Amino acid sequence: MYQFNYVRPKSLDEAVALLSKADDPKLLAGGQTLIPTLKQRLAMPSDVIDIGNLKELAFIKAEGNAITIGAGTKHYDVATSPDVNRHIPALAHLAANIGDPAVRHMGTIGGSIANNDPAADYPAACIALDAKIHTTKRLIEADKYFKGMFETALDAGEIIKEVTFPHPDKAAYVKFPNPASRYAMVGVFVSKGPWGIRVAVTGAGQNGVFRIKAMEDALTKNWSPDAVAAVKLPADGLLSDLHGSAEYRAHLITVMAKRAVAAAG
Amino acid sequence: MTVVSMTVNGKPASADVEARTLLVHYLRDALGLTGTHVGCDTSQCGACVVHVDGRAVKSCAMLAAQADGANVVTVEGLAVNGELHPVQKAFKEHHGLQCGFCTPGMIMTAVDLIRRKPELDEQTVREELEGNLCRCTGYHNIVKAILAASQDMR
Secondary structure, eight states: OOOOEEEOOSSHHHHHHHHHHSSSEEEESSOTTHHHHHHTTSOOOSEEEEOTTOGGGOOEEEETTEEEEETTOBHHHHHTOHHHHHHOHHHHHHHHTSSOHHHHHHOBHHHHHHHTOTTOSHHHHHHHTTOEEEESSOEEEHHHHEEETTEESOOTTOOEEEEEEEOOSEEEEEEEEOTTTOOEEEEEEEEEETTEEEEEEESSBTTSOEEOHHHHHHHHHOOSHHHHHTOOOOOTTBOOBTTBOHHHHHHHHHHHHHHHHHHHO | OEEEEEEETTEEEEEEEOTTOBHHHIIIIISOOTTSOOSSSSSSSOTTEEEETTEEEETTSSBGGGGTTOEEEOGGGSOBTTBOOHHHHHHHHTTOOSSOSSHHHHHHHHHHHHHHOSSOOHHHHHHHGGGOOOTTOOHHHHHHHHHHHHHHTO
Protein backbone atom coordinates (compact mmCIF):
# COMPACT_ATOMS: atom_id res chain seq x y z
CA MET A 1 0.00 0.00 0.00
CA TYR A 2 1.12 3.54 -0.69
CA GLN A 3 1.04 6.00 2.18
CA PHE A 4 -2.09 8.06 2.74
CA ASN A 5 -3.70 10.22 5.40
CA TYR A 6 -6.44 8.41 7.26
CA VAL A 7 -9.33 10.44 8.60
CA ARG A 8 -12.49 9.37 10.31
CA PRO A 9 -15.18 12.08 10.20
CA LYS A 10 -17.82 12.11 12.94
CA SER A 11 -20.68 13.07 10.64
CA LEU A 12 -21.69 12.96 7.01
CA ASP A 13 -21.37 16.76 6.83
CA GLU A 14 -17.80 16.53 8.06
CA ALA A 15 -17.12 13.80 5.48
CA VAL A 16 -18.39 16.05 2.67
CA ALA A 17 -16.18 18.90 3.91
CA LEU A 18 -13.12 16.63 4.08
CA LEU A 19 -13.87 15.28 0.63
CA SER A 20 -13.89 18.75 -0.91
CA LYS A 21 -10.67 19.78 0.86
CA ALA A 22 -8.47 16.78 0.08
CA ASP A 23 -6.24 16.48 -2.98
CA ASP A 24 -7.22 13.07 -4.24
CA PRO A 25 -9.47 11.49 -1.64
CA LYS A 26 -11.15 8.09 -1.48
CA LEU A 27 -14.11 7.22 0.69
CA LEU A 28 -13.74 4.05 2.73
CA ALA A 29 -16.96 2.26 3.70
CA GLY A 30 -16.48 -1.44 4.44
CA GLY A 31 -13.24 -1.57 2.47
CA GLN A 32 -13.82 -5.03 1.01
CA THR A 33 -12.91 -3.73 -2.44
CA LEU A 34 -10.89 -0.65 -1.56
CA ILE A 35 -8.43 -2.30 0.85
CA PRO A 36 -7.48 -5.10 -1.61
CA THR A 37 -7.18 -2.42 -4.33
CA LEU A 38 -4.85 -0.34 -2.16
CA LYS A 39 -2.83 -3.42 -1.25
CA GLN A 40 -2.22 -4.10 -4.92
CA ARG A 41 -1.18 -0.47 -5.40
CA LEU A 42 -3.91 0.00 -7.97
CA ALA A 43 -4.94 3.22 -6.25
CA MET A 44 -2.92 6.00 -4.63
CA PRO A 45 -5.31 8.31 -2.78
CA SER A 46 -3.92 11.22 -0.78
CA ASP A 47 -6.58 10.77 1.88
CA VAL A 48 -8.73 7.85 2.93
CA ILE A 49 -11.92 9.16 4.51
CA ASP A 50 -13.45 6.41 6.62
CA ILE A 51 -17.24 6.68 6.74
CA GLY A 52 -17.63 3.04 7.77
CA ASN A 53 -18.51 3.84 11.36
CA LEU A 54 -21.06 6.59 10.70
CA LYS A 55 -24.19 5.54 12.58
CA GLU A 56 -26.34 7.92 10.52
CA LEU A 57 -25.64 5.81 7.42
CA ALA A 58 -26.44 2.42 8.98
CA PHE A 59 -30.18 1.75 9.10
CA ILE A 60 -33.03 -0.08 7.43
CA LYS A 61 -36.40 1.70 7.38
CA ALA A 62 -39.63 0.10 6.17
CA GLU A 63 -42.11 2.84 5.30
CA GLY A 64 -45.23 2.54 3.17
CA ASN A 65 -44.52 0.52 0.07
CA ALA A 66 -40.76 0.82 0.19
CA ILE A 67 -37.66 -0.04 2.17
CA THR A 68 -34.90 2.49 2.57
CA ILE A 69 -31.43 1.22 3.36
CA GLY A 70 -28.67 3.49 4.66
CA ALA A 71 -25.57 3.47 2.48
CA GLY A 72 -23.40 2.22 5.35
CA THR A 73 -25.57 -0.83 6.01
CA LYS A 74 -23.59 -4.08 5.90
CA HIS A 75 -24.62 -6.93 3.60
CA TYR A 76 -25.14 -9.13 6.67
CA ASP A 77 -27.66 -6.67 8.13
CA VAL A 78 -29.62 -6.49 4.87
CA ALA A 79 -29.59 -10.29 4.60
CA THR A 80 -30.92 -10.78 8.13
CA SER A 81 -33.32 -7.82 8.30
CA PRO A 82 -36.88 -9.01 9.11
CA ASP A 83 -38.28 -6.09 7.06
CA VAL A 84 -36.21 -6.89 3.97
CA ASN A 85 -37.01 -10.60 4.29
CA ARG A 86 -40.72 -9.88 4.60
CA HIS A 87 -41.14 -7.30 1.82
CA ILE A 88 -38.28 -7.94 -0.64
CA PRO A 89 -36.93 -11.44 0.07
CA ALA A 90 -35.07 -11.38 -3.25
CA LEU A 91 -32.95 -8.51 -1.94
CA ALA A 92 -32.20 -10.33 1.33
CA HIS A 93 -31.22 -13.40 -0.69
CA LEU A 94 -28.93 -11.31 -2.89
CA ALA A 95 -27.20 -9.77 0.16
CA ALA A 96 -26.85 -13.21 1.79
CA ASN A 97 -24.84 -14.47 -1.18
CA ILE A 98 -22.32 -11.69 -1.66
CA GLY A 99 -18.74 -12.88 -1.06
CA ASP A 100 -18.40 -14.89 2.15
CA PRO A 101 -19.59 -14.34 5.75
CA ALA A 102 -16.58 -12.21 6.75
CA VAL A 103 -16.97 -10.01 3.66
CA ARG A 104 -20.70 -9.60 4.38
CA HIS A 105 -19.87 -8.38 7.89
CA MET A 106 -17.88 -5.47 6.46
CA GLY A 107 -19.11 -4.70 2.94
CA THR A 108 -21.84 -2.07 2.49
CA ILE A 109 -24.57 -1.40 -0.05
CA GLY A 110 -23.31 2.15 -0.59
CA GLY A 111 -19.78 0.95 -1.22
CA SER A 112 -21.00 -1.62 -3.70
CA ILE A 113 -23.02 0.77 -5.83
CA ALA A 114 -20.50 3.62 -5.57
CA ASN A 115 -17.82 1.28 -6.91
CA ASN A 116 -20.10 -0.23 -9.58
CA ASP A 117 -17.99 -3.29 -10.22
CA PRO A 118 -19.38 -4.96 -13.37
CA ALA A 119 -19.68 -8.22 -11.38
CA ALA A 120 -21.25 -6.74 -8.23
CA ASP A 121 -24.71 -7.96 -7.21
CA TYR A 122 -26.45 -4.82 -5.92
CA PRO A 123 -26.52 -2.91 -9.24
CA ALA A 124 -28.86 -5.57 -10.64
CA ALA A 125 -31.24 -5.14 -7.70
CA CYS A 126 -31.19 -1.34 -8.03
CA ILE A 127 -32.08 -1.47 -11.71
CA ALA A 128 -34.65 -4.28 -11.49
CA LEU A 129 -36.44 -2.76 -8.49
CA ASP A 130 -36.43 0.80 -9.86
CA ALA A 131 -34.45 2.01 -6.83
CA LYS A 132 -33.91 5.63 -5.91
CA ILE A 133 -30.41 6.59 -4.87
CA HIS A 134 -30.30 9.52 -2.45
CA THR A 135 -27.03 11.38 -2.19
CA THR A 136 -25.80 14.38 -0.26
CA LYS A 137 -26.79 16.47 -3.29
CA ARG A 138 -29.82 14.92 -5.00
CA LEU A 139 -31.96 11.93 -5.85
CA ILE A 140 -30.83 9.76 -8.76
CA GLU A 141 -33.01 7.13 -10.44
CA ALA A 142 -31.16 3.81 -10.70
CA ASP A 143 -31.70 3.83 -14.47
CA LYS A 144 -29.69 7.06 -14.70
CA TYR A 145 -27.10 6.18 -12.08
CA PHE A 146 -24.99 3.33 -13.50
CA LYS A 147 -22.82 4.72 -16.29
CA GLY A 148 -20.58 1.82 -17.26
CA MET A 149 -17.81 -0.23 -15.72
CA PHE A 150 -16.79 1.41 -12.40
CA GLU A 151 -18.56 4.58 -13.58
CA THR A 152 -21.56 6.21 -11.92
CA ALA A 153 -23.48 9.47 -12.07
CA LEU A 154 -21.88 10.55 -8.77
CA ASP A 155 -19.95 13.83 -8.82
CA ALA A 156 -16.67 14.23 -6.99
CA GLY A 157 -17.65 15.28 -3.48
CA GLU A 158 -21.04 13.58 -3.59
CA ILE A 159 -21.79 10.78 -1.10
CA ILE A 160 -24.57 8.20 -1.26
CA LYS A 161 -26.82 8.50 1.80
CA GLU A 162 -29.45 5.86 1.24
CA VAL A 163 -31.17 3.69 -1.34
CA THR A 164 -34.95 3.27 -1.54
CA PHE A 165 -36.36 0.05 -2.94
CA PRO A 166 -40.11 -0.03 -3.65
CA HIS A 167 -41.80 -3.35 -2.85
CA PRO A 168 -42.14 -5.57 -5.91
CA ASP A 169 -45.11 -7.89 -6.52
CA LYS A 170 -42.68 -10.61 -7.55
CA ALA A 171 -38.90 -10.69 -7.67
CA ALA A 172 -35.95 -13.05 -7.64
CA TYR A 173 -32.21 -12.93 -8.14
CA VAL A 174 -30.20 -15.89 -9.35
CA LYS A 175 -26.49 -15.81 -9.98
CA PHE A 176 -23.83 -18.09 -11.30
CA PRO A 177 -20.97 -17.22 -8.96
CA ASN A 178 -17.35 -17.49 -9.88
CA PRO A 179 -16.29 -20.43 -7.71
CA ALA A 180 -13.24 -18.62 -6.32
CA SER A 181 -14.30 -15.01 -5.84
CA ARG A 182 -18.09 -15.53 -5.51
CA TYR A 183 -18.53 -12.52 -7.80
CA ALA A 184 -21.30 -12.99 -10.35
CA MET A 185 -20.18 -14.47 -13.67
CA VAL A 186 -23.78 -13.75 -14.54
CA GLY A 187 -26.52 -12.59 -12.18
CA VAL A 188 -30.09 -11.94 -13.27
CA PHE A 189 -32.64 -10.02 -11.22
CA VAL A 190 -36.23 -10.20 -12.46
CA SER A 191 -39.12 -8.22 -11.04
CA LYS A 192 -42.74 -7.34 -11.52
CA GLY A 193 -44.08 -4.23 -9.83
CA PRO A 194 -45.64 -0.81 -10.28
CA TRP A 195 -42.78 -0.09 -12.72
CA GLY A 196 -43.78 -3.00 -14.95
CA ILE A 197 -41.47 -5.92 -15.57
CA ARG A 198 -37.72 -5.66 -15.45
CA VAL A 199 -34.85 -7.99 -16.17
CA ALA A 200 -31.44 -6.70 -15.05
CA VAL A 201 -28.17 -8.49 -15.66
CA THR A 202 -24.89 -8.09 -13.80
CA GLY A 203 -21.52 -9.78 -14.25
CA ALA A 204 -21.85 -10.08 -17.98
CA GLY A 205 -21.86 -6.65 -19.59
CA GLN A 206 -18.74 -4.79 -20.69
CA ASN A 207 -20.48 -1.65 -19.48
CA GLY A 208 -21.76 -3.11 -16.25
CA VAL A 209 -25.39 -3.77 -15.38
CA PHE A 210 -27.96 -3.70 -18.20
CA ARG A 211 -31.61 -4.54 -18.92
CA ILE A 212 -32.89 -6.98 -21.52
CA LYS A 213 -35.90 -5.49 -23.25
CA ALA A 214 -36.66 -8.64 -25.27
CA MET A 215 -37.03 -10.64 -22.04
CA GLU A 216 -39.09 -7.91 -20.39
CA ASP A 217 -41.48 -7.91 -23.40
CA ALA A 218 -41.68 -11.70 -23.41
CA LEU A 219 -42.49 -11.73 -19.68
CA THR A 220 -45.11 -9.01 -20.10
CA LYS A 221 -46.97 -11.28 -22.52
CA ASN A 222 -46.39 -14.43 -20.53
CA TRP A 223 -44.78 -14.48 -17.04
CA SER A 224 -43.15 -17.88 -17.19
CA PRO A 225 -39.65 -19.41 -17.39
CA ASP A 226 -40.50 -20.62 -20.92
CA ALA A 227 -41.03 -17.05 -22.10
CA VAL A 228 -37.42 -16.07 -21.32
CA ALA A 229 -36.03 -19.44 -22.43
CA ALA A 230 -36.98 -18.49 -25.98
CA VAL A 231 -34.90 -15.30 -25.84
CA LYS A 232 -31.31 -15.96 -26.93
CA LEU A 233 -28.78 -13.18 -26.58
CA PRO A 234 -25.94 -12.21 -28.89
CA ALA A 235 -22.46 -12.26 -27.33
CA ASP A 236 -21.74 -8.70 -28.53
CA GLY A 237 -20.85 -6.37 -25.70
CA LEU A 238 -20.48 -9.14 -23.15
CA LEU A 239 -17.40 -9.76 -21.01
CA SER A 240 -14.93 -12.38 -22.07
CA ASP A 241 -12.19 -13.43 -19.68
CA LEU A 242 -10.41 -16.49 -18.31
CA HIS A 243 -13.53 -17.41 -16.35
CA GLY A 244 -15.81 -17.57 -19.37
CA SER A 245 -16.22 -16.39 -22.94
CA ALA A 246 -18.84 -13.88 -24.07
CA GLU A 247 -20.75 -16.73 -25.76
CA TYR A 248 -20.76 -18.70 -22.50
CA ARG A 249 -22.03 -15.69 -20.59
CA ALA A 250 -24.75 -15.08 -23.21
CA HIS A 251 -25.92 -18.64 -22.69
CA LEU A 252 -25.78 -18.27 -18.89
CA ILE A 253 -27.96 -15.16 -19.00
CA THR A 254 -30.87 -17.10 -20.49
CA VAL A 255 -30.38 -19.95 -18.02
CA MET A 256 -30.19 -17.63 -15.01
CA ALA A 257 -33.19 -15.61 -16.24
CA LYS A 258 -35.22 -18.80 -16.55
CA ARG A 259 -34.29 -19.84 -13.02
CA ALA A 260 -35.01 -16.36 -11.68
CA VAL A 261 -38.52 -16.29 -13.15
CA ALA A 262 -39.15 -19.77 -11.75
CA ALA A 263 -37.88 -18.66 -8.33
CA ALA A 264 -40.04 -15.52 -8.37
CA GLY A 265 -43.09 -17.73 -8.90
CA MET B 1 2.00 7.76 12.29
CA THR B 2 -1.29 7.38 14.12
CA VAL B 3 -2.00 6.05 17.58
CA VAL B 4 -4.49 3.21 17.21
CA SER B 5 -6.15 1.89 20.34
CA MET B 6 -8.58 -0.94 20.83
CA THR B 7 -9.53 -3.67 23.24
CA VAL B 8 -7.89 -6.94 22.26
CA ASN B 9 -8.91 -10.13 24.04
CA GLY B 10 -10.35 -8.07 26.87
CA LYS B 11 -7.27 -5.91 27.46
CA PRO B 12 -6.60 -2.37 26.28
CA ALA B 13 -4.02 -2.18 23.49
CA SER B 14 -2.41 0.82 21.85
CA ALA B 15 0.32 1.30 19.27
CA ASP B 16 1.71 4.07 17.09
CA VAL B 17 1.46 2.76 13.53
CA GLU B 18 1.33 3.99 9.94
CA ALA B 19 -2.17 4.72 8.67
CA ARG B 20 -1.78 1.97 6.07
CA THR B 21 -1.13 -0.75 8.67
CA LEU B 22 -3.53 -3.65 8.28
CA LEU B 23 -5.29 -4.96 11.36
CA VAL B 24 -3.55 -8.33 10.97
CA HIS B 25 -0.12 -6.68 11.03
CA TYR B 26 -1.10 -4.55 14.00
CA LEU B 27 -2.08 -7.69 15.89
CA ARG B 28 0.94 -9.72 14.86
CA ASP B 29 3.73 -7.16 14.73
CA ALA B 30 2.70 -4.42 17.15
CA LEU B 31 1.00 -6.63 19.75
CA GLY B 32 2.87 -9.89 19.15
CA LEU B 33 -0.32 -11.89 18.75
CA THR B 34 0.90 -14.24 16.04
CA GLY B 35 -1.99 -16.70 16.33
CA THR B 36 -3.75 -14.78 13.56
CA HIS B 37 -2.15 -15.83 10.27
CA VAL B 38 -1.56 -14.18 6.93
CA GLY B 39 -2.25 -16.80 4.28
CA CYS B 40 -3.15 -15.43 0.87
CA ASP B 41 -3.08 -11.72 1.71
CA THR B 42 -5.82 -11.24 -0.92
CA SER B 43 -8.85 -11.81 1.35
CA GLN B 44 -9.62 -15.22 -0.12
CA CYS B 45 -8.28 -17.73 2.44
CA GLY B 46 -9.62 -16.58 5.80
CA ALA B 47 -6.55 -17.56 7.86
CA CYS B 48 -6.66 -14.01 9.27
CA VAL B 49 -10.24 -14.05 10.56
CA VAL B 50 -10.73 -12.32 13.91
CA HIS B 51 -13.81 -10.90 15.60
CA VAL B 52 -14.34 -7.14 15.56
CA ASP B 53 -17.22 -5.99 17.76
CA GLY B 54 -18.57 -9.51 17.78
CA ARG B 55 -18.40 -10.22 14.06
CA ALA B 56 -15.96 -12.36 12.08
CA VAL B 57 -13.93 -10.26 9.64
CA LYS B 58 -10.81 -10.73 7.58
CA SER B 59 -8.10 -8.77 9.36
CA CYS B 60 -6.02 -8.55 6.16
CA ALA B 61 -8.83 -6.62 4.48
CA MET B 62 -9.17 -4.04 7.21
CA LEU B 63 -6.94 -1.22 8.40
CA ALA B 64 -5.95 -1.22 12.04
CA ALA B 65 -7.25 2.35 12.13
CA GLN B 66 -10.73 1.14 11.12
CA ALA B 67 -10.77 -0.94 14.31
CA ASP B 68 -9.77 2.01 16.50
CA GLY B 69 -12.00 1.89 19.58
CA ALA B 70 -13.33 -1.57 18.70
CA ASN B 71 -13.45 -4.76 20.72
CA VAL B 72 -11.27 -7.34 18.97
CA VAL B 73 -11.00 -11.03 19.79
CA THR B 74 -8.29 -13.23 18.27
CA VAL B 75 -7.78 -16.97 18.58
CA GLU B 76 -5.59 -16.26 21.63
CA GLY B 77 -8.63 -14.79 23.37
CA LEU B 78 -10.93 -17.81 23.19
CA ALA B 79 -9.56 -19.99 26.00
CA VAL B 80 -10.64 -18.99 29.50
CA ASN B 81 -8.13 -19.62 32.33
CA GLY B 82 -6.32 -22.21 30.25
CA GLU B 83 -9.54 -24.05 29.43
CA LEU B 84 -9.96 -24.38 25.66
CA HIS B 85 -13.08 -23.01 23.99
CA PRO B 86 -15.54 -25.78 22.97
CA VAL B 87 -14.69 -25.16 19.29
CA GLN B 88 -10.96 -25.52 20.03
CA LYS B 89 -11.66 -28.71 21.98
CA ALA B 90 -13.71 -30.09 19.11
CA PHE B 91 -10.96 -29.35 16.57
CA LYS B 92 -8.53 -31.27 18.81
CA GLU B 93 -10.95 -34.12 19.42
CA HIS B 94 -11.97 -34.56 15.77
CA HIS B 95 -8.56 -33.91 14.25
CA GLY B 96 -9.85 -30.75 12.57
CA LEU B 97 -6.32 -29.66 11.67
CA GLN B 98 -3.47 -31.08 9.69
CA CYS B 99 -0.70 -28.51 9.18
CA GLY B 100 -2.68 -26.07 11.34
CA PHE B 101 -2.08 -22.97 9.25
CA CYS B 102 -5.74 -22.26 8.49
CA THR B 103 -6.89 -23.32 11.98
CA PRO B 104 -7.03 -19.91 13.70
CA GLY B 105 -9.26 -18.55 10.93
CA MET B 106 -11.35 -21.71 10.79
CA ILE B 107 -11.93 -21.59 14.54
CA MET B 108 -12.79 -17.89 14.62
CA THR B 109 -15.17 -18.39 11.69
CA ALA B 110 -16.73 -21.40 13.41
CA VAL B 111 -17.27 -19.56 16.71
CA ASP B 112 -18.99 -16.74 14.81
CA LEU B 113 -21.05 -19.20 12.79
CA ILE B 114 -22.30 -21.11 15.85
CA ARG B 115 -23.24 -17.84 17.50
CA ARG B 116 -25.26 -16.78 14.42
CA LYS B 117 -26.72 -20.20 13.64
CA PRO B 118 -26.84 -22.49 16.69
CA GLU B 119 -28.74 -25.17 14.74
CA LEU B 120 -26.27 -26.36 12.11
CA ASP B 121 -26.27 -29.07 9.48
CA GLU B 122 -23.40 -30.22 7.31
CA GLN B 123 -24.55 -28.36 4.20
CA THR B 124 -24.77 -25.07 6.09
CA VAL B 125 -21.31 -25.52 7.63
CA ARG B 126 -19.78 -26.19 4.22
CA GLU B 127 -21.48 -23.13 2.70
CA GLU B 128 -20.46 -20.91 5.60
CA LEU B 129 -16.82 -21.97 5.22
CA GLU B 130 -16.61 -20.64 1.68
CA GLY B 131 -14.35 -17.82 2.86
CA ASN B 132 -11.89 -20.17 4.56
CA LEU B 133 -9.45 -22.33 2.67
CA CYS B 134 -7.54 -25.33 4.06
CA ARG B 135 -4.43 -25.97 1.99
CA CYS B 136 -4.30 -29.56 3.31
CA THR B 137 -7.90 -29.98 2.02
CA GLY B 138 -8.80 -31.28 5.47
CA TYR B 139 -12.38 -30.05 5.30
CA HIS B 140 -14.03 -33.30 6.30
CA ASN B 141 -12.81 -33.22 9.90
CA ILE B 142 -13.14 -29.44 10.14
CA VAL B 143 -16.84 -29.78 9.31
CA LYS B 144 -17.16 -32.67 11.79
CA ALA B 145 -15.48 -30.61 14.52
CA ILE B 146 -17.77 -27.63 13.94
CA LEU B 147 -20.89 -29.79 14.00
CA ALA B 148 -19.71 -31.48 17.21
CA ALA B 149 -18.92 -28.12 18.83
CA SER B 150 -22.34 -26.75 17.89
CA GLN B 151 -23.93 -29.78 19.62
CA ASP B 152 -21.79 -29.31 22.74
CA MET B 153 -22.64 -25.63 22.96
CA ARG B 154 -26.41 -26.05 22.86
